Amino acid sequence: SPLVAITGTLLAVTAVPYLAFLGLYAWVGPSGSPAEKSEAKPTVSVVLPTYNESQIVETKLEDLLALDYPMEKVELIVVDSSTDDTREIIREYFADLEAPDLTLIEEDERRGLAPALNEAYEAAEREMVVKTDCDSKLPQNVLREAAANLSDPKVDAVTGRNVEVLGGSGVESGYRGVQSHIQQLESHLDSTLIFHGPFSAFENDALLPIDPNSLADDTELALKIRRQGGRVIFDPAVQYKEASHSAFVKRRKQKDRRAMGLIRLLVQHRDALGEYGKYGKLVLPFNWWFMIVSPWLLTLTLVVGTVAAIASLGTAGAALPVAVGLFTFLGQRDALGPAQALYSLFDTQVSLLRASVELLRGKG
Numbered sequence: 001s002p003l004v005a006i007t008g009t010l011l012a013v014t015a016v017p018y019l020a021f022l023g024l025y026a027w028v029g030p031s032g033s034p035a036e037k038s039e040a041k042p043t044v045s046v047v048l049p050t051y052n053e054s055q056i057v058e059t060k061l062e063d064l065l066a067l068d069y070p071m072e073k074v075e076l077i078v079v080d081s082s083t084d085d086t087r088e089i090i091r092e093y094f095a096d097l098e099a100p101d102l103t104l105i106e107e108d109e110r111r112g113l114a115p116a117l118n119e120a121y122e123a124a125e126r127e128m129v130v131k132t133d134c135d136s137k138l139p140q141n142v143l144r145e146a147a148a149n150l151s152d153p154k155v156d157a158v159t160g161r162n163v164e165v166l167g168g169s170g171v172e173s174g175y176r177g178v179q180s181h182i183q184q185l186e187s188h189l190d191s192t193l194i195f196h197g198p199f200s201a202f203e204n205d206a207l208l209p210i211d212p213n214s215l216a217d218d219t220e221l222a223l224k225i226r227r228q229g230g231r232v233i234f235d236p237a238v239q240y241k242e243a244s245h246s247a248f249v250k251r252r253k254q255k256d257r258r259a260m261g262l263i264r265l266l267v268q269h270r271d272a273l274g275e276y277g278k279y280g281k282l283v284l285p286f287n288w289w290f291m292i293v294s295p296w297l298l299t300l301t302l303v304v305g306t307v308a309a310i311a312s313l314g315t316a317g318a319a320l321p322v323a324v325g326l327f328t329f330l331g332q333r334d335a336l337g338p339a340q341a342l343y344s345l346f347d348t349q350v351s352l353l354r355a356s357v358e359l360l361r362g363k364g
């Protein structure tokens, strides 16, 4: 029937860019960092934004002090907007410490993460600027690995891989695995789009102010740095562990918010499409496809496919939506075994769709 033919066409149109990307992956065979890495020990400003983190901030400071790096080369810049006693805990922790140096920026009222970060980046004086979150955990070699990437004169920023989702949701970790391959390919082609808040490192000279309303501050900064000329890359050897909300509603909210920030950023920077070498010709178009076009096409395919199945098979056609429902039910419970990563991708597409709808409704 024509409906089946339309479903087939929609499915093919949805799949072609993914298959093209897979083909490109096989052809390029990306592995590791594309940077010419060499050992380097620049001075480092670690930027840590905090908002009501009194429960975990001490663990984070211990984690930072345990890094395998000469601490006399490090300064910690905390920008704190808390209403709890986070800043007192930090001050006390640093009272008898000789290194690293501490700069504590105290905000009287919470203006949002992006303005807080702008202030911290402005205060950063060392050569390499690292941004990290309070609830992420860093391995000891992370500053050295980041510095090795930035020693390549063409590279102005590097982000890393989430090796384990603390507080564990398989849905998140499944997707992170797929994302790591995508980001390696993007970096080998030119530069990657998404920068990760739990750990990103930038050349101080390359820093730029971010939009105070940004919901994707790390990615925005990287995108602007790429537009300025420097490469911004992903290295799987730069690693971190990020806390994730295992509670379904919280995780959904966090993921939808991120999706909204990324879509908004792509739209704001649409004039970069086709520019900046392979970044604008391949990386950005693929992300437009994945984040903006594909969620709608996939939804349309499912709707038309369901109508087509019911029209041609009668009630047996209802097996399609039931199968999708079952896939979702099992996927959310991390019960799909080898198909879990596929569900994670589907789950991400759902978040992107919800975020697009919210943006179209004028929210965010």
Ligand code: GDD
Pocket: 048, 049, 050, 051, 052, 053, 079, 080, 081, 110, 111, 112, 113, 116, 132, 133, 134, 135, 196, 197, 198, 215, 216, 217, 218, 219, 254, 258, 261
């Ligand atoms: N100073 C300040 N002011 N810090 C804040 C504020 C604020 O208004 N809001 C959050 N923070 C701090 C938190 O204390 C934490 O250390 C870090 O910023 C990240 O906050 P989360 O609440 O864990 O953010 P998220 O996981 O939803 O956000 C993710 O996406 C953001 C946008 O790209 C993280 O990856 C962030 O790093 C990222 O900036």
